[in-house]
Amino acid sequence: MDFWFTMGSTYTYLTVSRIENVARAAGVSVRMRIFKNVLALTGAVQLPFLPDTPKMTYMRRDIERRAQKLGLAASFPFPYPAPNPQRANRVATIGMREGWGPAYVRAAYRHWFEHGIGSGGDENLRLALTDCQQGHDIARILALAESNEIVDEINCATEEARGLGLFGSPSFVVNKEVFWGDDHLEDAIHWAKHGRL
Amino acid sequence: MDFWFTMGSTYTYLTVSRIENVARAAGVSVRMRIFKNVLALTGAVQLPFLPDTPKMTYMRRDIERRAQKLGLAASFPFPYPAPNPQRANRVATIGMREGWGPAYVRAAYRHWFEHGIGSGGDENLRLALTDCQQGHDIARILALAESNEIVDEINCATEEARGLGLFGSPSFVVNKEVFWGDDHLEDAIHWAKHGRL
Numbered sequence: 001m002d003f004w005f006t007m008g009s010t011y012t013y014l015t016v017s018r019i020e021n022v023a024r025a026a027g028v029s030v031r032m033r034i035f036k037n038v039l040a041l042t043g044a045v046q047l048p049f050l051p052d053t054p055k056m057t058y059m060r061r062d063i064e065r066r067a068q069k070l071g072l073a074a075s076f077p078f079p080y081p082a083p084n085p086q087r088a089n090r091v092a093t094i095g096m097r098e099g100w101g102p103a104y105v106r107a108a109y110r111h112w113f114e115h116g117i118g119s120g121g122d123e124n125l126r127l128a129l130t131d132c133q134q135g136h137d138i139a140r141i142l143a144l145a146e147s148n149e150i151v152d153e154i155n156c157a158t159e160e161a162r163g164l165g166l167f168g169s170p171s172f173v174v175n176k177e178v179f180w181g182d183d184h185l186e187d188a189i190h191w192a193k194h195g196r197l
Numbered sequence: 198m199d200f201w202f203t204m205g206s207t208y209t210y211l212t213v214s215r216i217e218n219v220a221r222a223a224g225v226s227v228r229m230r231i232f233k234n235v236l237a238l239t240g241a242v243q244l245p246f247l248p249d250t251p252k253m254t255y256m257r258r259d260i261e262r263r264a265q266k267l268g269l270a271a272s273f274p275f276p277y278p279a280p281n282p283q284r285a286n287r288v289a290t291i292g293m294r295e296g297w298g299p300a301y302v303r304a305a306y307r308h309w310f311e312h313g314i315g316s317g318g319d320e321n322l323r324l325a326l327t328d329c330q331q332g333h334d335i336a337r338i339l340a341l342a343e344s345n346e347i348v349d350e351i352n353c354a355t356e357e358a359r360g361l362g363l364f365g366s367p368s369f370v371v372n373k374e375v376f377w378g379d380d381h382l383e384d385a386i387h388w389a390k391h392g393r394l
Contacts, residue, residue: 041251042251054363054364058375061374065394069393166251167255197263
């Protein structure tokens with residue numbers, strides 16, 4: 001199963017916090033895939049959540065309720081938007097190549113939602129990279145994160161996501177069957193095992 | 198628990214088909230409440246689902262998968278948008294006053310999704326009103342459905358929905374706690390019983 005996400009997404013915090021355990025318990029293997037952002041998928045000009053809208057208010061409360069249910073140590077309200085999700089995506093893409101990607105993504109979300117330090121900002125990068133591997137050469141990673149090579153890799157992945165029909169984060173893809181939203185993770189896992197809901 | 202909806206909503210088909218049984222099994226009472234449409238709640242200028250968008254494609258497939266899981270006799274693809282959801286809302290509002298509202302709503306959705314006859318059109322109205330009560334004076338109902346009294350009632354309910362922070366259909370409200378989407382019906386029921394997820 002492919003787990004597609006982008007580091008600016010708030011609901012993805014819930015998924016990142018639980019997908020490893022859920023998938024392991026079900027015996028389903030998960031590949032983490034990163035896309036640039038929702039606007040790059042849909043061509044929309046507006047972000048999914050805008051200030052002072054009922055949907056934004058609901059998103060914040062919905063995540064709070066579900067984080068409490070999951071027993072996560074999140075503190076509310078969390079900062080939104082994060083300072084530099086695109087840089088966080090680029091760093092995560094390097095991490096996926098080098099093996100520390102999943103741990104970095106988990107750490108970046110933890111610092112965002114548990115300590116109020118948003119993804120992609122200098123402090124989040126330093127803390128999350130230190131958490132996921134002692135002795136990381138952070139200067140090397142941040143330099144590589146600005147390279148065309150990494151930008152191109154994310155753009156290619158984003159085109160792939162668009163081709164799959166994705167339009168939001170998190171999404172799960174099993175044999176081209178798309179499931180959108182953290183609350184559909186169990187459905188996606190079930191589909192991976194049984195080919196139906 | 199209040200179940201808020203609007204008759205143009207596609208996902209509401211799933212809820213209408215199952216909420217009675219789910220709520221009865223849980224011992225939770227449900228009041229059906231109707232609002233005008235999503236745009237009246239949010240002030241948005243675009244419908245939630247636009248032709249040739251990934252979200253539209255997903256919505257159709259998502260409803261199909263979930264209808265199959267629920268064992269509903271829906272046939273796909275279903276027509277969308279329905280011909281006259283506003284008229285269906287007005288008729289349903291009369292029905293809620295007179296006691297045949299829930300049966301009308303179920304019948305209207307059944308004809309839309311099982312027989313491809315969209316809500317609010319002449320044929321759907323005739324079939325659904327006949328289904329829910331033999332001997333209905335359809336001409337009386339259709340005339341009343343054009344009255345200021347009914348239009349005002351829906352407008353007032355829509356203002357109430359907006360005040361609650363609603364932005365989509367179906368929504369469930371328990372002590373001002375809002376749950377959006379058919380896939381959150383169980384959460385809403387759980388909240389009604391336990392005050393938490």
